[in-house]
Amino acid sequence: DAGVTQSPTHLIKTRGQQVTLRCSPISGHKSVSWYQQVLGQGPQFIFQYYEKEERGRGNFPDRFSARQFPNYSSELNVNALLLGDSALYLCASSPAFGTDTQYFGPGTRLTVL
């Protein structure tokens, strides 16, 4: 069975640009969460989506947005990129909303120049 998949693997953008990252959850999982991992730190929670609705949001600016599609895949959008947005963006899926265990994808490495 395929695990969580993310695309692209790597991405280089310049300040002020916009970026879209994609995630496909494990088959049968209905919840997707996004995390940002800056070098040398643990992942920080950005969003959780369940059944196409936002169910949780971390302490991130409005430049960050996301959505979930009917097939439960998800996109994370970041506008007006800053140098500090350079990070590994991780997607995690879980069967449902609540305390279900989250399984992570390989991440998308975003570099902002």
Added chain:
Amino acid sequence: GEDVEQSLFLSVREGDSSVINCTYTDSSSTYLYWYKQEPGAGLQLLTYIFSNMDMKQDQRLTVLLNKKDKHLSLRIADTQTGDSAIYFCAEIHFNQAGTALIFGKGTTLSVSS
């Protein structure tokens, strides 16, 4: 505060046992997790423990939970060079704002032969 604390580095010899320690913050956390991250990769779920348990063993891994002190540890028996990685402790926060994993900064385990 909301910080999950971990020691940053641990160095052991191949064949020895490794013990990675973590203190968490939320006494109401129902699950506590250990994830492993190899260089350039996403997070791999190693094991988890439910808050009403004191200990969980899974092959070479033993998790101990001390709820009174909010202390979690991961013991890796017969540590191998392939165990070299960053290990993250995480607690789960579930409330009306959603479900978020709160991670420590990670412990870098270095195994020498």
